[in-house]
Amino acid sequence: MKSEYQKCLDGEPFDGSSPEIKEMAVRNKRLLRRLRETDYADQEAKQDIYRQMFGSIGENVYIDIDFRCEYGRHIHFGSNVIVNMNCTFLDNNRIDIEDNVMIAPDVKIFTATHSVHLSERMPVRERPGMSLCDTIAHPVRIERGVWIGGNSTILPGVTIGCNSVIGAGSVVVKDIPPYSIAVGNPCRVIRTISPAVEN
Secondary structure, three states, rough: OHHHEEEEEHHOOOOOOOOOHHHHHHHHHHHHHHHHOOOOOOOOHHHHHHHHHOOOOOOOEEEEEOOOOOOOOOOOOOOEEEEOOEEEOOOOOOOEEEOOOEEOOOOEEEEEEEEOOOOHHHHOOOOOOOOOOEEOOOOOOOOOOOEOOOOOEOOOOOOEEOOEEEOOEEOOOOOEEOOOOEEOOOOOEEEEOOOHHHH
């Protein structure tokens, strides 16, 4: 029988109150508190927290103030990445951010969702203390060279292809091909970028 955490990783409905998941979330909240309390200029201390918090992190990763995430360990950063202020990564499943990615302020990346059916979203629970609802999580991938504009939202299961640009305020509900400029709610491709210019 699968654990709730394995269901989480497999994209199946899971109960986030299971001990393993709760422990992971609490550990991450404590690391986030330490990060908020660390002097902004103390790069060494911040890097130490990042190494404990994230699944992996490359070189030259800059994360501005008021960053939030769910479990931390499911986030994997490449190198030369900018995460501007007030970003939230709901990493119930894996979030991969490759090299040379820019993420503007107020961007939200969500891997978690719920069933549209109330009986599945909020099932009758067998014991006290269980989560009020079941969650379903799908991985998100941001490929190399992507720039995500401010106040954009990336929804579960989305891949944004390499060297693409997402316009500010977009809601990305499906995959965006490489070398695309995409904007809007829902986000759609409005033109392509010449790979020759990028290489």
